[in-house]
Amino acid sequence: MSFTGKFAKFARFDSVPGARLKAAAGLNAMKSDEIGAMGEADQNQLDEALREFRLSVHAWSAHAQAAQVQSASAQQVLGCYGAAIGESRRALPRSLRPRVRRQALGWAMGCVLVAAGLSAGLWEHYRLPVGRAVAHVAEPHWLAPAQQRQRNYEPVLEPGKLAQGELAQGKLAQERPVQETKEDLLAKVDSDVARQVPSAMEPLAELMTSDESR
Amino acid sequence: MNRAEETAGEEFSAVVVLHRPQIFRFLLSSTRDVDLAETLTQECFLKAHLNWSRFRGESSAMTWLMRIAINLQKDHWRNRRMQFWRQTQSHAVGLEEASEWLPSDERSAEQQLLARERVGQVAKVVEGLSERQRTVFLLRYVEEMELSEIARATGLSEGTVKAHLSRAVTRVRAELGGKR
Numbered sequence: 001m002s003f004t005g006k007f008a009k010f011a012r013f014d015s016v017p018g019a020r021l022k023a024a025a026g027l028n029a030m031k032s033d034e035i036g037a038m039g040e041a042d043q044n045q046l047d048e049a050l051r052e053f054r055l056s057v058h059a060w061s062a063h064a065q066a067a068q069v070q071s072a073s074a075q076q077v078l079g080c081y082g083a084a085i086g087e088s089r090r091a092l093p094r095s096l097r098p099r100v101r102r103q104a105l106g107w108a109m110g111c112v113l114v115a116a117g118l119s120a121g122l123w124e125h126y127r128l129p130v131g132r133a134v135a136h137v138a139e140p141h142w143l144a145p146a147q148q149r150q151r152n153y154e155p156v157l158e159p160g161k162l163a164q165g166e167l168a169q170g171k172l173a174q175e176r177p178v179q180e181t182k183e184d185l186l187a188k189v190d191s192d193v194a195r196q197v198p199s200a201m202e203p204l205a206e207l208m209t210s211d212e213s214r
Numbered sequence: 215m216n217r218a219e220e221t222a223g224e225e226f227s228a229v230v231v232l233h234r235p236q237i238f239r240f241l242l243s244s245t246r247d248v249d250l251a252e253t254l255t256q257e258c259f260l261k262a263h264l265n266w267s268r269f270r271g272e273s274s275a276m277t278w279l280m281r282i283a284i285n286l287q288k289d290h291w292r293n294r295r296m297q298f299w300r301q302t303q304s305h306a307v308g309l310e311e312a313s314e315w316l317p318s319d320e321r322s323a324e325q326q327l328l329a330r331e332r333v334g335q336v337a338k339v340v341e342g343l344s345e346r347q348r349t350v351f352l353l354r355y356v357e358e359m360e361l362s363e364i365a366r367a368t369g370l371s372e373g374t375v376k377a378h379l380s381r382a383v384t385r386v387r388a389e390l391g392g393k394r
Contacts, residue, residue, distance in 0.1 A: 046387055049332040050355050053340075056316040056333045057356050061239035064248045098249060 226266050229275050230259055236276065236357060237283050243352050244287055246341075254290065258283045273366050280359075280367040284349060291345065332390065339389045343382055350375055351382040 194201045237258055242251040261282050262269075269278055316329055340348055346368070353364045361379075365372045 042387070042391065045332075045390060046383070049336050049386070049390055052316060052329050052333050053336040054356050054358070056314075057239065057243050059317055060314075061235070061242050064242060064251070065235060065238055068248070068252055099253065 222266060226263060229262075229279070233276050233279050234259065237279055240280065240352060240357055241283055241287060243340075243356055244349065245290075250290075254283065254286050257286055261286070274363070277359075277363050277367050280353070280357075280363075281369070284368060287349075288345070335389050336386055339382075339386045343385070346370075347378045347382045350378040354379055 190201075234255065238251055238255045241254045241258075242248060245251050245254070258279065262279055269275070314330075316326070316333055321329070340351060343351060349368060350364055350370075353359045353367065354361075359367070361372050361375055364370075365375050368375065370378075
């Protein structure tokens with residue numbers, strides 16, 4: 001039986017004669033034999049494509065089968081089915097093994113994902129209350145009302161402003177000891193000068209008395 | 215084991231040798247997964263072996279085996295309980311991989327390239343067909359079965375088989391025409 005002929009028989013189911021006539025009427029310039037030739041060409045192309053598709057699937061299948069039964073001889077394949085049912089059942093798991101392994105791996109992966117998701121959720125759920133409880137226990141109770149009062153009087157600052165305020169406080173804390181050390185040093189120098197050269201301090205003392213008299 | 219059982223066993227062995235490649239090929243082109251096709255082929259012949267005594271020869275052995283294979287394939291894909299995991303684990307490849315195995319037929323490189331392109335186009339359409347249309351199409355154009363055999367194997371009427379085939383071919387024709 002000719003393969004192309006068989007294809008041609010069933011591949012033309014969709015070609016509606018009316019549609020072809022309409023197309024022919026729309027293309028007055030084109031002669032009917034030309035349209036026929038075009039249809040023929042389409043049909044040939046379709047037949048050719050289907051034939052090639054069939055050949056390629058056959059070749060692919062043959063290659064896959066050859067790879068599958070490379071080690072097993074034809075007699076072993078026969079023996080698998082020709083033997084008793086029990087033997088066949090025993091032979092089956094060998095081919096199922098990779099699939100079972102993949103399934104087990106999939107389940108294990110799923111379990112790990114679910115466990116991770118649950119533990120993350122639980123961690124998020126319990127982390128803040130536990131933190132608050134720890135802070136509450138660590139804080140002396142007698143300080144609480146005073147701190148509350150302080151918090152009430154403290155201006156509510158936005159996070160940015162809060163950060164700026166903290167920075168400024170830090171700077172002040174750093175500068176304060178420097179100023180103190182400068183004043184101490186000046187006082188020490190004044191006292192030393194007054195002790196060793198009392199006359200040098202007289203103009204200053206006069207200034208002080210004149211200010212007081214005014 | 216008595217004489218009748220021996221004869222039945224020999225008959226079945228002959229059936230396996232004769233039809234195994236075809237059953238495997240159909241399942242491979244349907245599922246596009248070599249492992250799965252192999253497993254389903256084994257299941258098919260195991261089932262056939264268990265029911266061999268009930269085979270009355272009303273249709274050919276090939277049609278009977280193909281019916282078992284189609285049902286197994288349907289059961290596999292219809293069991294959607296584990297569909298997500300199946301899809302995740304599936305080793306299915308595109309049907310256009312088949313174009314890699316296209317025999318050269320002493321054609322020029324350009325002709326081979328064109329042929330591969332055509333096969334790829336057909337494969338793309340076949341992948342997009344519904345399950346039933348794809349089954350009918352593959353049985354007709356890959357396994358070269360008669361319409362009456364396809365109808366018996368799929369449990370459909372001949373008219374329905376023709377309708378499915380027509381729709382499938384229309385899509386292939388459109389694809390080939392559009393890409394020209």
